[in-house]
Amino acid sequence: MPQLTDEAVTDDDGGDGGGGPGTWMTPQEYGASRAALWTGAVVLVTDTDGRVLVQSVDYRPDRLLPGGAVDAGEAPAAAAAREVREELGVDGSYPCGLAVDWIPADIPGFPPEMRFPGEILYVYDGGTWSAERIDAIRLPAQEITAVHFAEPADLPGLMDPGDARRALSALRARINGGGPALLEDGRPTVPTALDRLGALRTRRTPFHGTWHSGPAPAALPVREPAAWLFAPDGRVLLLISRSTGAAHLPPPAPGSAPLGHRRAGDAAHPRAVGRLTGPPPAADPQYARLLATPEQVRELADWGPAGHAELAAVHTARTRLGLPSPPRTPLTQLPEDPLHDRPHE
Template sequence: MPQLTDEAAPDEAEPDRSAPGRSAPERSAGDRRSAGDRPRPDGGGPAGTWMTPEAYGASRAALWTGAVVLVTDTDGRVLVQSVDYRSDRLLPGGAVDAGEAPSDAAAREVREELGVEGRYPRGLAVDWIPADTPGIPAGMRFPGEILHVYDGGTWTPERIASVRLPAQEVTGIEFAEPADLPALMDAGDARRALAALRARINGSGTALLEDGRPTVPTALDRLGVLRTRRTALHGTWHPGPVPAQPAVRDHRGWLFAPDGRVLLLIARATGAAHLPPPTAAPATAAFPLGYRCGDDGGEGGQGVHARTAARLTGLLPAGDPAYARLLATPEQVRELSDWGPAGARELESVHAARTRLSLPAPTRTPPTELPESATRW
């Protein structure tokens, strides 16, 4: 960064040869010169990188600052709002006023637009939006923007019911499946919202974005997780073995690594997340975890979705190349799935299984591609 000067300043770096033994504090004012007054070797003016405050200020880029809030419901859908001045949807938020902290702006905008009080100190993403972004009217003289995305958390039905829209500007809200955001929002806004949602699931801190794209993509970003609609699997969760009737329609495994994380498959073509079949990898100590009756009721003969828990002991050498194999916490698996209220009860059974297998509670870290060493006990 250039050094600034607008008045005489002591030159601490240059020894005072005119008065040997005198320390810098003992020098008189007449001994001091402004570094900005140093002649350049070519005689053309001040040397080095010294600049006046006016020149330095004029050299800096001017950018707008904005703040938005990412809110989900208990099914993992994202809150977007309709406004009276645009046809596409937006996350709650807006411009940061002069002298206002971005987190204060986020809280103010949610209060003004949705009538909901709150504080949102946790940042999910900071995005740099270039000045030449398509679709912005030239008359706006858009200089580019730094946009902060804050975590609004998961809103309960009661909190959603407390929303009160203003008389103008915001005309409605809805909770959208993450994969539907590109169809509902401006392309850059959708990229940013999905990147922020993945950052929340990763749990590794604030993601840095450039035009909605992470500068350091995680596995979830590289695989495009949540770009296709999640398969809805609601219904009722029942712990324990599947009864004789109805028949098993789908069988998946919670396969635990030694650190307490589980194996998760991501379809490379679609970004869809799936628990693996119990036979997807070598495992031991398997036992029935429970089963879920689907939306069709299961009891009517359409089958149920069974779950098994086991220790993951290795990897099949010829894994299906169509899938990436990740290790994730059970909570991350649930957040990447649409399991409805039964998902919380299934997660309770998963934690009980982890305890039964004498495994630690895993720390939330970004899901990582599964190395062979991760299955060594």
């Protein structure tokens, strides 16, 4: 930072006193030298199926997260709450940030006469809205024409490319639990494992059905058996496809016990539970292996209401095994493999 003086430094100073040429500035000069940027705030809201709330507006064809400009002298979190209230008619406060994005001045889409200087945009966590809260949405007479809940992988087809990157990065940051992401034009400056693997970039397979305790009935055909395999810290093994970013539970390991099954159509999808007593064996190289909390696993899947019942059964089994309830921490990849895990948008 340059040193400030109330008077301009003359040539007689000769650089003595610790300031060389060009390092001393008056307050007016220093103020004029600082970059001017817009400031905005948006809110990321999901429904209970993990879909993202986006708005249709009357002034552009693509969809947006709720939010807008931060007014002069207004805190970004206050602006986020005000914009949601004005656009959706829903009161709330959103103190938890998911991302801070730097949007460059040369980004396309702004008319030249606007002289867009670049923007710092805050993404706040609006949480998961219940059906009752969604029913409380009341749109204004103009500007917002509709709201939709979109599958995360569909965002790039619905939104401006930078907006979609930002929304997906913020959603991954929420699931990851490592704090707000710092972004540049929607791209994380320090990608997490979810960013590197491109989690949620392809549509999640809906797997709703109904949850039932105990083994699957012998009369039903069995499809896609999977297991909740616990590490000593209470987290579980998760597989993410390197080619698609899709998240999967691993197949049952030797010694796994039946937990329950999903019944979908005329088939049963069994779930087992067991311990990871050592490093998991080498798996298909098409999949990255991570440790995640059970909640993180569920948030990367589209399991419908039955997911709540399955998650409760998983925690009951964890307690029976004498394992701790894991706090939400960033997903840990086993092992790191930079040759395979390159960033995806």
